[in-house]
Amino acid sequence: MTDHPTLDGLQPSPTVEHPRPKLVMVGNGMAGVRALEELLKLAPDKYDITVFGSEPHPNYNRILLSPVLAGEMTLKEIILNDVNWYEDHGIKLNTSSRVTRIDRVSRQVFSADGRVEKYDRLLLATGSTPFILPIPGHDLPGVLSYRDIADTDAMIEATSRYHHAVVIGGGLLGLEAANGLRQRGMTVTVVHVMPWLMERQLDRPAAELLKKSLEDRGLQFKLGCETSELTRGEDGRVCALRFKDGTTLATELVVMSVGIRPNTALAESAGLFCHRGIVVNDTLQTFDPRIYAVGECVSHRGIAYGLVAPLFEQAKVVANHLAEYGIARYKGSVTSTKLKVTGIDLFSAGQFMGTDDSEDIVLSDPAAGIYKKLVLEGDQLVGAVLYGDTADSAWYMQLLKDARKITELRPHLLFGQHHLGDSGHKGETQAASLPDHAEICGCNGVCKGTIVKTIKEKGLFTLEEVRQHTKASSSCGSCTGLVEQLLASTVGGAYQPTEGLRKALCGCTDHTHEEVRKAIREEHLLTIPQVMAFLVWKTPNGCATCRPALNYYLISSWPHEAKDDPQSRFINERVHANIQKDGTFSVVPRLWGGLTTPTELRAIANAAEKYAVPTLKITGGQRIDLLGVKKKDLPHMWADLAESGLVSGHAYGKSLRTVKTCVGSEHCRFGTQRSMALGVRLEKMLFGMWSPHKVKLAVSGCPRNCAESGIKDVGIIGVDSGHEIYVAGNGGIKTVVAQFLCKIASDDEVLEVVGAFLQLYREQARYLDRTVHWVERVGLDFVKQQVVEDLEQRRTLYERLLFALQNASDPWTEIAASPSHLKEFEVMSF
Amino acid sequence: MTQWKRICTLDEIPRLGARVVERETSPNIALFRTAEDQVFALLDQCPHKQGPLSQGLVTNTHVTCPLHGWKIGLVDGQAQEPDVGCTATIPVHLEDGWISLESGPDSH
Numbered sequence: 031m032t033d034h035p036t037l038d039g040l041q042p043s044p045t046v047e048h049p050r051p052k053l054v055m056v057g058n059g060m061a062g063v064r065a066l067e068e069l070l071k072l073a074p075d076k077y078d079i080t081v082f083g084s085e086p087h088p089n090y091n092r093i094l095l096s097p098v099l100a101g102e103m104t105l106k107e108i109i110l111n112d113v114n115w116y117e118d119h120g121i122k123l124n125t126s127s128r129v130t131r132i133d134r135v136s137r138q139v140f141s142a143d144g145r146v147e148k149y150d151r152l153l154l155a156t157g158s159t160p161f162i163l164p165i166p167g168h169d170l171p172g173v174l175s176y177r178d179i180a181d182t183d184a185m186i187e188a189t190s191r192y193h194h195a196v197v198i199g200g201g202l203l204g205l206e207a208a209n210g211l212r213q214r215g216m217t218v219t220v221v222h223v224m225p226w227l228m229e230r231q232l233d234r235p236a237a238e239l240l241k242k243s244l245e246d247r248g249l250q251f252k253l254g255c256e257t258s259e260l261t262r263g264e265d266g267r268v269c270a271l272r273f274k275d276g277t278t279l280a281t282e283l284v285v286m287s288v289g290i291r292p293n294t295a296l297a298e299s300a301g302l303f304c305h306r307g308i309v310v311n312d313t314l315q316t317f318d319p320r321i322y323a324v325g326e327c328v329s330h331r332g333i334a335y336g337l338v339a340p341l342f343e344q345a346k347v348v349a350n351h352l353a354e355y356g357i358a359r360y361k362g363s364v365t366s367t368k369l370k371v372t373g374i375d376l377f378s379a380g381q382f383m384g385t386d387d388s389e390d391i392v393l394s395d396p397a398a399g400i401y402k403k404l405v406l407e408g409d410q411l412v413g414a415v416l417y418g419d420t421a422d423s424a425w426y427m428q429l430l431k432d433a434r435k436i437t438e439l440r441p442h443l444l445f446g447q448h449h450l451g452d453s454g455h456k457g458e459t460q461a462a463s464l465p466d467h468a469e470i471c472g473c474n475g476v477c478k479g480t481i482v483k484t485i486k487e488k489g490l491f492t493l494e495e496v497r498q499h500t501k502a503s504s505s506c507g508s509c510t511g512l513v514e515q516l517l518a519s520t521v522g523g524a525y526q527p528t529e530g531l532r533k534a535l536c537g538c539t540d541h542t543h544e545e546v547r548k549a550i551r552e553e554h555l556l557t558i559p560q561v562m563a564f565l566v567w568k569t570p571n572g573c574a575t576c577r578p579a580l581n582y583y584l585i586s587s588w589p590h591e592a593k594d595d596p597q598s599r600f601i602n603e604r605v606h607a608n609i610q611k612d613g614t615f616s617v618v619p620r621l622w623g624g625l626t627t628p629t630e631l632r633a634i635a636n637a638a639e640k641y642a643v644p645t646l647k648i649t650g651g652q653r654i655d656l657l658g659v660k661k662k663d664l665p666h667m668w669a670d671l672a673e674s675g676l677v678s679g680h681a682y683g684k685s686l687r688t689v690k691t692c693v694g695s696e697h698c699r700f701g702t703q704r705s706m707a708l709g710v711r712l713e714k715m716l717f718g719m720w721s722p723h724k725v726k727l728a729v730s731g732c733p734r735n736c737a738e739s740g741i742k743d744v745g746i747i748g749v750d751s752g753h754e755i756y757v758a759g760n761g762g763i764k765t766v767v768a769q770f771l772c773k774i775a776s777d778d779e780v781l782e783v784v785g786a787f788l789q790l791y792r793e794q795a796r797y798l799d800r801t802v803h804w805v806e807r808v809g810l811d812f813v814k815q816q817v818v819e820d821l822e823q824r825r826t827l828y829e830r831l832l833f834a835l836q837n838a839s840d841p842w843t844e845i846a847a848s849p850s851h852l853k854e855f856e857v858m859s860f
Numbered sequence: 861m862t863q864w865k866r867i868c869t870l871d872e873i874p875r876l877g878a879r880v881v882e883r884e885t886s887p888n889i890a891l892f893r894t895a896e897d898q899v900f901a902l903l904d905q906c907p908h909k910q911g912p913l914s915q916g917l918v919t920n921t922h923v924t925c926p927l928h929g930w931k932i933g934l935v936d937g938q939a940q941e942p943d944v945g946c947t948a949t950i951p952v953h954l955e956d957g958w959i960s961l962e963s964g965p966d967s968h
Contacts, residue, residue: 499942505928571876571895574917574924574931597876601915601926609926613912661915853879858868858891860883860961 050078051150053352054139056129056296058083060092061325061341062155063111068349070119071568076353079121080147082139084128087179088113091489093338093521095182099210103486105179110489132300134318151352154297154308154316154323158290158336163198167260172267173284176207185285189214192282196220196271198257200227204287205244211285212248219250219279221257221271231378235394236401236417243374243399252279260284292327292334307334312359314348324348331362338491338521339363346540355566358540364431375462375515377423380413380430381405388412391444404444409435411443420518421511422446428807438810447806461515470512473505481513485520493517508763536575538568543796547583556584556592572598579797582684585720586792589834596854602682605854606841607664610657615664617656618681619671620717623691623709623729624652633674637667651688651726653679662855668842677840680718684798687726689713690738694731694748703748705731708777712746715781716788718838719831722795722804725788726761740768743791743801744784749773753780757787757813758805766802769810772818786817786824789831864953865963870897873959878914878923880904881961889950890914891959892934894921899959900934901952907932907945 053069055062058081066079083089089111097103116123124145131140138148160175162168174184185207188195193216197208200222212218220227226237227244241251256274263269270280292307303309303317307329314322314330324344326336335341340363350358364379384390384405393402398418404426405413410433414426425447429436436443461470466479484490484500496513497504503513534540541549546565555561558580562572572580577598584592596604607615619634634654638646645657659667668678680686689712692698694705709729719725728737729746739745741761745768747754752775759768771787774780790813795804805813817824845851873879873893881889881901888904890913900921904914911927921934931940932947939945953960 501942570920573919574929577917577919597874597918600917605915609912609915611909611911611927613915853872854874857880857882857888858872860865860867860881860889860963 050076052148053077053079053151053153054147054149055079055081055153055155056139057155057157057325057327058085058089058123058125059155059157059325060089060110060338061157061345062153063089064342065153065155065324065345065348065352066119066121067111068346069352072349072355073353074119077151079119080124081116081121082124082127082129082141082145082147084126085178085180086126088116088123088125090179092178094486094489095176095179096206096210097486099182099185099207100213101210105182107487108489129296132296132321134300134321137320150320152321153348153352154321154327155325156293156296156327158326158334159293160286161289161291162286163257163288165257165259167262167268168286170260170262170266170268172282173260173286176203176285176287177290185211185283186214188283189216193217194281195283195285196279196281197285197287198222198271199287199289200224200251200253201230201287201289202228204285207285207287208249209244209247211283216283217250218248219252219281221252221255221279223254223256225254227251227253228376231382231415232376232417233383233403233415235392236376236378236403236415239396239399239401239417240374240376290326290336292329294327297323297327305329306332312347312361313351313356314344314360315351322348322352330360333362335363337363342491350540357566364427375416375418375420375519377416377420377426377518378414379423379427380411381407382413382415384413393444402444406436406440409437409440411436420515423518424511424514432807434809435811461512462519470516471500471502471505471509474501476500476502478516481516482520485517490517491521506763535579536573538572538576539565541565543579546580547587550583550587554588556588558584558595558598574600578603578684582720582722582797586834590836603684605661605664606678606680606682606845607659607661608682612658614658614660616681617659617664617667617671618649618653618679619676620679620713621653622713623689623706625691625706625710626654629674630676633671633676637670640670641667649681649688651681652690653681653688655681662857665842665846665852665855669846672840672843672846677717678842684721684723685725686713686716686719686721687724689716690726690728690742692730692732692736694729696731698731700734701731701748702750703731703753705729705737705746705748708746708748708753708780709737711777711781712784715785715832716835718840719788719792719835721788721792722797723800725791725801727784741765742768744768744787746780746784751775753777755780755783755787758801758810760800760802762800769805771810771814782824782828783817785831786827787813789827789834790816792831792834793827862951863963864960866958866960867891868959870899870954870957870959873899876918878916878918880912880914888912888914889961890923891952892918892923894918894934899952899954901950901961902932902934902937903948903950905947906930907939907947908943913947 091108091110094108127141127143127145129139129141138146140146160177174181195211195216195218197204197220200220208218208220226234227241257271258274259272260268261270268284270278272278294304294308297308298304308316308323308327309329310316310323314324316323325341344360347358347360388405388407391404400418403415411429416423464478468478470476470478481500481502488499490496503510535543535546549565561580578600581595581598585594601609607617609615638656641663643656643658647655649655689709691705691709695701696704696706725743727744728739728742730737730739731748735747739747741759745756745759752773754773755771756768757771760766774783791801791804867881875893876895878890878892890902890904892900902913904912906913906925908928908930911925913923913925915926916923922931924931930943937947937949951962
């Protein structure tokens with residue numbers, strides 16, 4: 031221990047730094063070390079840190095002990111932080127050193143191997159211990175538990191000498207142990223006291239399917255059997271189990287896996303309040319304000335968590351308080367189990383067994399090995415069990431967590447959200463059945479083998495981490511569901527879908543989109559530096575994810591007040607043209623409602639010739655695209671086009687794109703409404719509208735729907751008596767049919783409803799959410815209430831939109847006329 | 861001795877922005893200005909698919925390529941993990957508000 035002189039009673043010496051406070055951590059497991067990592071990110075030099083770990087190893091990935099047992103990975107591969115990591119961060123690591131006493135008065139901890147360490151802050155991360163059945167013979171040689179590397183080593187060692195094993199406990203961990211022992215060639219029987227396996231996660235039908243599948247893989251089961259005694263053999267080792275009914279079962283090895291208990295012995299001996307865990311508040315502080323606790327040893331609001339995702343959330347919060355930021359709170363987690371036991375997809379969450387007031391929706395196809403049960407209480411989803419097809423687990427989890435009203439979804443709830451995109455992975459929905467070389471991410475060319483390997487090697491736990499390390503799912507996102515399945519099957523029970531967690535805007539902050547928006551509104555923040563200062567951004571000027579989002583939130587919250595920041599816009603929005611693969615740009619003039627004139631066409635033709643445009647293309651949005659324009663030519667081309675009244679089509683922005691129309695009753699013999707006229711009015715109203723993502727509209731003059739209104743953000747279909755408005759459709763990665771919002775008689779009212787809908791979207795959606803994602807989250811009922819039923823709310827939303835769009839100018843003309851803007855387009859020469 | 865050629869003044873590049881310097885026979889150079897008025901020069905080509913880095917979003921001492929989002933270090937030209945690649949850095953010099961690049965027939 032270093033003795034820094036304290037300033038009390040000593041002459042202050044200019045050469046001696048003020049001593050840093052001492053942080054001692056007891057426990058060297060995943061939750062504790064994650065807390066240190068988070069702390070080092072926030073305040074790298076704040077503490078002198080000492081860690082006590084009772085095992086001889088540095089921090090390793092406990093979740094991957096099962097693959098080690100099964101012989102699929104080595105111990106070396108599951109180390110998360112090797113000893114160099116501790117050294118590099120100046121952390122003193124004491125391994126094989128069990129802390130046995132805390133003296134809270136003198137603020138010291140004492141270890142069994144004679145170490146004494148003073149602390150200013152103490153972090154308890156003592157984890158949990160396996161529960162051992164208190165039956166005769168439980169301490170015989172040959173009886174093991176399954177918790178750490180030593181247990182795993184002992185089991186592996188046993189497999190080389192013995193042939194018959196019994197696992198007591200048919201829960202997740204027990205089944206993983208049984209599977210591992212079987213893979214190493216032993217005959218394995220799982221003994222379980224309950225009538226079916228994994229009763230804490232599965233209902234009986236799902237468990238039966240699981241059991242059958244495991245039997246096919248060579249495991250044997252004795253269910254509903256309570257062990258009363260372990261019998262000692264002649265060699266002193268365990269030789270058999272005796273059950274309550276008097277029968278016996280011979281064995282050479284017993285693995286007890288009947289649950290874990292928070293390890294509170296040390297905390298209790300120090301007089302800290304414990305009740306099924308070390309009791310902590312929302313800042314992870316125990317009843318002694320100098321002592322924090324994190325991980326499986328903790329009881330928070332009466333719950334002790336055993337999954338890694340909630341523990342990592344806790345780690346973030348405790349780090350925030352240790353760093354004296356003091357702004358984070360842990361409010362508990364909704365947990366789910368999504369796991370794979372030897373090639374089987376399983377998911378369960380919430381009250382999957384149902385209650386007196388609940389109803390079940392069930393799909394059972396035993397021959398195909400698929401079982402799905404959703405538990406509903408009133409108009410909410412309260413629980414789910416999925417077996418064999420877990421593609422929609424993230425969606426169900428989200429519905430559960432948000433307690434969303436599912437009335438409108440109920441008829442097709444069981445069939446899922448079609449979470450995966452429609453294209454790019456050959457329609458595959460089951461990651462488990464794919465071979466290693468199957469391409470998962472069609473954008474970045476990442477195959478299944480690479481993803482699984484990286485998850486294992488780098489110790490990844492979240493979708494975000496997989497995106498960072500492999501790029502899979504980081505572009506269009508259509509394979510997100512498959513990547514989540516791979517994560518679940520690789521890290522097993524530890525995985526929790528990201529959607530179940532609080533999602534920060536990006537790595538530069540812990541705040542969510544909603545919190546950032548709230549701060550901008552309530553504090554009247556007007557610039558990006560103001561937002562970053564107020565919310566204590568972790569990076570000096572953000573990243574390519576948060577800066578465009580902040581810029582949008584500012585200009586949409588404070589129209590005409592917040593100043594647009596061009597440097598925080600993606601190049602397309604900065605130069606009002608679409609960048610192409612060779613660095614040239616494409617120019618798309620606006621053709622209102624898809625209509626044009628000979629003058630406009632001549633102007634486009636002239637521009638194309640004058641600037642040697644190599645390609646002209648009719649777009650899907652009924653416009654003309656001039657492709658291959660050099661950046662320095664853009665302002666000149668715009669000026670030329672402007673002479674014929676052509677303005678920017680915003681084909682490049684998170685903004686209003688097109689309003690596609692059919693010819694309508696103006697010409698069509700079937701038309702019932704003047705769709706071209708209405709389309710042009712809508713496009714003129716919405717001109718210059720920035721939004722969280724691109725917005726596409728369509729107006730069809732009759733139900734034949736030639737403008738394809740059914741797959742647009744806002745689609746209007748004329749009928750004889752008026753207009754039907756459909757919202758939140760999507761024609762992209764995942765084709766989603768728009769939902770019926772309301773029927774309106776007059777054109778004026780259509781403008782108001784559409785305006786109100788889009789303004790609500792602009793104010794509430796997260797940046798880069800299309801309308802479909804936003805409506806999926808808030809529910810169509812809410813949208814209807816706001817823009818159809820509540821007329822006052824509709825009117826104010828509409829007015830706010832019109833105010834924001836007041837004096838919207840054409841960016842092309844503006845740039846072409848302003849010398850200060852032109853710099854961006856000029857090239858310098860050497 | 862190194863010859864420096866004045867290209868432009870610092871004010872001609874926006875903070876957290878970039879400008880392109882065209883060369884007759886060799887690829888373009890991207891000149892970057894950070895929030896703290898440091899200046900960096902890279903070959904205007906992403907190691908991935910030769911995207912123009914000058915058109916990317918600048919954060920701290922990195923630029924994100926506009927084509928596929930690779931993040932390139934302005935100091936060393938290295939791509940950030942998991943991407944692997946490197947783009948050439950060009951010696952650049954800032955004095956009295958003037959930005960200069962190394963000149964000479966053989967430079968870069």
